[in-house]
Amino acid sequence: MSNDPFLDRLSRAREAARRLATATAAQKNAALEAIAAGIEGSVPRVVAANRLDLERGRESGLTEGLLDRLTLDESRLHGLASAVREVIALPDPVGQILRGSTLANGIQISQVRVPFGVVGAIYEARPNVTVDIAALALKSGNGAVLRGGTAAEQSNRVLVELIQEAISGVGLDGDAVQTVDxxxxxxxxxxxxxxxYVDVLIPxxxxxLISTVVQESTVPVIETGSGIVHVFVDASADADTAVAIVENAKTHRPSVCNAAETLLVHRDAADRLLPRLAKTLLDRGVALYGDERTRGLADGLSPAEESTWETEHLALEMGVRVVDSLDEALAHIERYSTRHTEAIVTEDYENAQRFLAEVDSAVVMVNASTRFTDGGEFGFGAEVGISTQKLHARGPMGLQELTSTKWLVRGSGQIR
Amino acid sequence: MSNDPFLDRLSRAREAARRLATATAAQKNAALEAIAAGIEGSVPRVVAANRLDLERGRESGLTEGLLDRLTLDESRLHGLASAVREVIALPDPVGQILRGSTLANGIQISQVRVPFGVVGAIYEARPNVTVDIAALALKSGNGAVLRGGTAAEQSNRVLVELIQEAISGVGLDGDAVQTVDxxxxxxxxxxxxxxxYVDVLIPxxxxxLISTVVQESTVPVIETGSGIVHVFVDASADADTAVAIVENAKTHRPSVCNAAETLLVHRDAADRLLPRLAKTLLDRGVALYGDERTRGLADGLSPAEESTWETEHLALEMGVRVVDSLDEALAHIERYSTRHTEAIVTEDYENAQRFLAEVDSAVVMVNASTRFTDGGEFGFGAEVGISTQKLHARGPMGLQELTSTKWLVRGSGQIR
Structure with a gap:
């Protein structure tokens, strides 16, 4: 289709996606079941390819953490197949009618969900993402062009071959999923x-990585990810609630984007709560960096620096600051937040309302752990990522965020 | 706020927008009424500034068409004030709840419309757009940074001053609207x-201009505009309906993006309809460029070239081509369409359904003039533009397309 092998790959995905756009949910679900069965039936083949990536990764000095993320074994592959089957259970977003009306002249208009076309994804050395994104793209009627990184090239190649075979096997066009590793x-x-060639790109x-894609891409991007997440403990906060939420938000899974990074405490609650909050976190192994007032009220904290507030630690580390008022908390959040998730712990109705209204983040919470910012927790059933941008999608993205819309207009000869 | 005068301007808009985000509809409507009244009360001041732009435009050799678009007189200014008052009548999109649920653990989540923050607009020498965009941005709770072009600098400066004074006059922050001309x-x-600084940019x-913005911008862009719009007259088309729709789509207002540029005629309707279609268009002064088969069936056509199908004429010119089938029509549209609007004229139910399903354009029509792709016609009351991209907004954009969303999460101490 093109003499350029790269563009040829993209053209194939686009052509196949065009046909996939009008596939029924039953056809797409059959393809997904075939993908799940294909993965389960080819464990040795995938593991062998993965071993090549792991050997090369060790030679090139990848960290243990990266090697772990790169690893596919039998149990993880069965987990991947299960995840694909969960996508089968989700409703097909394509064809949903969002709104419509009959105009005064009798013309009927309706806005209907349609696939984007081709979804591009750029990620690093996580072959499970290859299957995740392919399954979500397929269910939403999209083609997928995947760039999963050289470190996972062999694993991704075999997985994409399995996916293509599965799709073709049920009579759809296997070219819909391509790798460009x-x-x-x-x-x-x-x-x-x-x-x-590509309608939307998801890093x-x-x-x-995300910053590079945002800067370089001329394809529209959905930005996902980084979270400098704040918990503000208000003057009226209930002690047990505050401790439970802060501990959970920081320590439940510190390496993910919805984990809290900064704790703000109202000065009128500081005497009462800071010592207990600090002790709880320190006991859980969290390194705390406090401003002067915080360190005056609790033991065991290192001094905070400007960089403390600007860092997504993704580890058992947390900045702690005492603020004079809700306004000061809001100003701190406005300045340092990446607009992912922020939470207030309060018993004061008006402050809860103000926090919800004035914090400009994808998810704003009252009296709940920031760990709930998650597609699964929100009931979306599968997560494409968490968008931190304002265009098109914001917060946890489900299947419907992988769709666009079009307007259908049915007339009987109307002219203007 | 910043030593850089440009960034200072943007920072002011951002700060003001942050406060505007929580303004009530009543406050925003009061500001809009003050803007309308301000324009009506300052006609001589605006006209004087506009005269300076017109003089400079004539010296620099602007075409009559551009000079006409640049001109503001008393009647046009009253029209602009009326347009602002129409925005007052529209519902405020901010605060609308799109969906929500109570999770199994009792947490309540709701997705609510919020302003983007600051909307940027880049346009050329049309000072009426300054008022349009400012009014729509204000109603949707957004700040606006406007780059309206050096040719309209004096007119835009005075209009933005009037807008800022009007906003400040009702107690909101006039810095919300800025010009960077x-x-x-x-x-x-x-x-x-x-x-x-700017959350979304609309060229x-x-x-x-649009292509430059799309290529150069790192701010998310909503692409508007260009329309290579097709009308396909199917084998079964009713003759009167086909002639009325084609004539209206081409000649009602040829300079706008929803005007038809290419006519495709099924070969089984060509003998019956092409001579009448061609005569009707030629009589209306439309220059027609036909492929060989078309020119064999109708008189007065020039030969079409490849460029015929690739051109948005925006004038009384039209390409005409005979196709063998619906599939060939769909393939032509897939290849040449800018994905704005396409219409089929048919009496065949199945072909209508296929056309609606398979054409990948913002608006797809059966038996209606393409001129109906319009925010006003769709009942949106005001038009920000017509999006030809798939991300965030597609087709006519109303106020709600100037908003983002956020998730509000209300808990009672839940943790994971």
């Missing part, structure tokens, strides 16, 4: 510039 | 790079 860094760059991974 | 081309470039104008 073998084109290396140039492939990633070209993917970001592939306007007309998943480090802040650096 | 005096920063020239560099201002436009910097506006496209103002991530963190309005020529295809060249």
């Amino acid at each position: 073998e084109f290396g860094r140039e492939g990633a760059t070209r993917l970001m510039r592939a306007r007309g 998943r991974g480090s802040a650096g | 005096e920063f020239g081309r560099e201002g436009a470039t910097r506006l496209m790079r103002a991530r963190g 309005r104008g020529s295809a060249g």
Whole structure:
């Protein structure tokens, strides 16, 4: 279709996606079941390819954490197949009618969900994401072009082959899912510039990766990820609630984006709550960095620096600051938040209302752990990522965030 | 607020927008009424400023068409004030709840419309757009940073002053609306790079302007505009309906984006309809460019070239082509359409259904003039533009397309 092997790959995905757009939910679900069965039936083949990636990863000095994320074994592959089957259970967003009306002249208009076309994804050395994104794209009627990184090239290649075979096996077009790993860094760059071939690009991974994609891409991007997440303990906060929420938000899973990074405490609650909050966190192994007032009220904290408030630790570390008022808390959040999730712990109705109204983040909470910002917890059943941008999608993204809309207009000869 | 006068302007808009986000509809409507009254009460001041722009425009050799678009007189200013009052009548999108649920653990989640923050607009020498965008941004709780072009600098400056005075006069922050015209081309470039200051950028104008913004901008863009719009007359088309729709779609207002540019006729309708279609269009002064088969069936057509199908004429010109089938019509549209609006004229139910399902454009019509792709016609009451992209907004954009959403989460101490 094109003499350029890279564009040929993209053209195939686009052509296949065009046909996939009108596939029924039953056809797409059959393809998903075939993908799940294909993965379960090819464990040795995937594990062998994965071993090649792991060997190369060890030679090139990948950290243990990265090697762990790269690893696929039998149990993880069965987990991946289960995740694909969960996508089958989700409602098909395509064809949903969002709104409509009959105009005064008798014309009927309706706005209906349609697939984007081709979804691009750029991520790093996590072959499970290959299957996740392919399944979500397929269910929402989209083609997918995947750039999963050279470190996972062999694993991704075999997984994409299995996916293509499964899709073709049920009579749809297997070209809908493509990998461009073998084109290396140039492939990633070209993917970001592939306007007309790729309709939306989703980067998943480090802040650096996401920032590069946002800066370089001419394809529309949905930015996901980084969370400098704040919990504000208001003057009226219930002690047990505050301690439980702060502990959970910080320590339940510190490496993820909805984990809290900064604790703000109202001065009128500081005497009462800071010592207990600090002790609870320190006992759980959290390194705390406090401003002067905080360190005057609790033991065991290191001094906070400006960088404390600007850092997504993704680890058992937390900045702690005493503020004079709700306004000062709001100003701190406005300045340092990445607009992912913020929570207030309060018993004061008006302060809860103000916090909900004035904090400009994807998710704003009262008296709940920030860990609830999650597609699964929100009942979306599958998570494409958590959007921290304002255009198109904000917060946890489910299948419907992988769709666009179009207007259908049915007339009987009307003219203006 | 910043030593950089350009960034200072943007920071002021951002700060003011933050406060505007929680303004009530009553406050915003009062500001809009003050703007309308301010324009009506300052006709001589605006006309005097506009005269300076017109003089400079004539000296620099602007075409009559551009000079006409640049002109503000008493009647046009009253029209602008009326348009602002129409925005008052529209419902406030901010605070609308889109969906929500109570999770199994008792947490209540709701997705609510919020303003973007600051909307940027880049357009050329049309001072009426200054008032339009400012009014729509204000009603949807957004600040606005406007780059309206050096050719309209004096007119825009006075209009923005009037708008700022009106907003301040009702107790809101007049800094919410800013112009950056005096920063020239560099201002436009910097506006496209103002991530963190501007939340979404809307280019309005020529295809060249829009393309530049899409290529250069790191701020998320909503692409508007260009329409290579097709009408397909199917084999079963009713003759009167086909002639009325084609004539209306091409000639009602040829300079706008929803005007038809290409006529496709099924070969089984060509003998019956092409001579009458061609005569009707030629009689209305439309220059027709036909493929060989078309020119064999109707007189007065020039030969079409490849460029015929790739051109948005925006004038009384039209390409005409005979196709063998619905599939060939769909393939032509897939290849040449800018995905704005396409229409089929048919009496065949199945072909109507296929056309609606398979054409991937913002608006797809059966038996209606493409001129109906319009915010006013769709009942949106005001039009921000017509989006031809798939992300966030597609087709005619009303006030709600100038909003984002956030999730409000109300708990009672839940943790994971």
